[in-house]
Amino acid sequence: MRIYGDSISGNCLKVKWVADVLGVPYAWIEVDILKGESRTPRFLAMNPAGQVPVVVLDDGRVLSQSNAIILHLAEGSALIPRDAYERARMFEWMFWEQYSHEPYVAVARFQVRYMGKPVSELETRLVERGNAALQRLEDGLLGSAYLVGAAPSLADVALVAYTRLAPEGGFDLGRYPNVQAWVKRVEAALKIA
Structure with a gap:
């Protein structure tokens, strides 16, 4: 491949x-x-x-x-829950990631890190939606180690990719302690740095 x-x-x-x-x-x-x-x-x-x-x-x-x-x-691995409801929740997070998280968090990061735009010049809506996405994650992780079930799933993979880099777009992960702890857990579980 x-x-x-x-x-x-x-x-x-x-x-x-x-x-x-x-x-x-x-x-x-x-x-x-x-x-x-x-x-x-x-x-x-x-x-x-x-x-x-x-x-x-x-x-x-x-x-x-x-x-x-x-x-x-x-397909067929432990990264996809066997339980139909948990699998649907994984899809729910993955669809949300592409529609309500990545377009804001990743775009802000790209503009700041690769286009050299100052954080202060980012579109207000982009910053607001990015922080709203991070707050949604914060709330979704309340009392849970992972987004779906007791082990990492593709939902965690999909969402950790840009969340861990959110500070490069001017987002303060210090405002989101559940998210910070989750990022560390997912990075350790997937052995990513």
Whole structure:
């Protein structure tokens, strides 16, 4: 399997982490999005959306979108709860991550860290929605070690990717002690640094 990804992208790192945790062999092909490498004709032939990550499976089939990829890789593993309700809760968090977390926390991080925008110049709505997402996580972790069940699931993988980097976008994780503790637990469980 080949993973085409940019190491600065939390969405790409999700795929790497799941493959590593599950012992799935892969070749990592670095795609520098800042240099436009995901917009070349060769890359667009694999993924017309021009986004990373992209996985080329051993049989040549191509799969994109981080959460779709990690669901495929983790099929039948402990990262996907067996209980139907817990599995649906995992999906709930994963869908929420792409709609209500990543568009704010990751975008603020990208603008500050890679575009050099001062935090004070971030769009107010972006900051408000990012903090609302972090508060939703804080509340969701009240009394729970992980987002769903007693062990890490793909929901934790999906959400830890950009949450752990939120300070790079100007977000203060000190306001969210449950989130801070959860990030450390997930990093330890997945053996990520």
